[in-house]
Amino acid sequence: MSHKNPLHIPSPFQANEPDMTPEQKEQQYVHSVYQVIAPHFSATRYKPWPVVEEFLTTMPAGYIGADVGCGNGKYIGVNPNLFMVGSDRSSNLISICGERGHEAMVADGLALPYRSGFFDFAISIAVIHHFISPERRVAAIEEILRVVRVQGRVLIFVWALEQTGKRDFDKDVQDVFVPWAMPKKAEPKKEKSAKSRPQGVKKKDRKAVEAAAAASSSSSATEDQTLDQKEVISENMEKLTLQDTTTTTTNESSSSSATASTSMSDPTSSETADPAAPAAPVYNRYYHLFQKGELEELVSRTNKATIVQQGYDRDNWWCIVEKAQN
Amino acid sequence: MRLITHNMLQCHVKGCNANNFPLELQEVVLEQEEAELNEDFLRNMLGKIEYEALVATCLKLDINDLPAAMPADAAYNDEFLQILHRVILETHIKSGKMVCPNCQHIYAIRDGIPNMLLAEHEV
């Protein structure tokens, strides 16, 4: 019986991994992944979350806002009485914004190109959890606060450790890889695997994890592969279901993980003989899963904002903060 | 990228903190695209726009419609708001570059999208 690949690899992103800088890790396990999965990711991101929608629709008409880490820009047009400018690290996601007529630019969340105090409000939806360290998460919040005016409000959403949704997280591990399964050209021939169960690094796994990270860091998707991928995606858009890809392997999960990072892998190749049916590649994104109270603690560390409202919605912790007088 | 957005951008290279605004537009291709006028937005923008920089930037692009100084009654001056709307919201920069007046860093605009990413050592 083949070992069920749980569609994830444990996180190698611990302080004792000295060979990559935070920038390199975010480049490989966040930016590169979003560049490649952009069209597929975008096709699954169209429904605004109610808390975000309410935040935007209750803003006074004429307000100008920044959507920092806007992805495909799904929130930019929610309230036509606002003017919103989107930014994202991924130029492929920003291209989608551009095609939709949104005002958008490629920019780094830690170095926003805006004048200080310009915006009436800002949103940061599912972004801060992609930064590798607490310091970088605080810096990202500070940078958003910098570009918002005094009394301007910022809505922040981050993924929760306590989530009880479709992903079964290990509650003891906050730094995880979460796989993104690309659509396949053909329907899987085998039965569906167990649900994806992301989990983080356990001490006993660390050695294998480091080997996996080393192996994966030596390869990356090329431009051509990216283009091929886009074609595959457009052909299969209707069939997509997120995190619902058959992935079984006869190998140890950690060794299959070695090929399942930002480079495309073929998790079913060991059992899929038909060469006309390419397998679904899996990309692993880094997440820091937030514990209850952790987001508020980061905000208070900035010393630049007060928390106006906070809550839990759809597997996320969120809060609305207001920039303080300085 | 609309001209309003140019007015909110500054150079953010590490250590480039003075004379880093406005970025100088070069080799730009412009396009006019009609948009609905939103008075609330224009009035809100009056307090945010760096008006002198806007006028100077426009003059370099041969856009001569804006008065040299913002009218005192700007918020309720329909004619002025109309012009402002056309300039900052309907004028798009499709391509070109933005050069920092201080450190000379060049930010490219392609397909209407500015790339404001910096190299690692510049952050």
Ligand SMILES: [Zn+2]
């Ligand atoms: Zn500069």
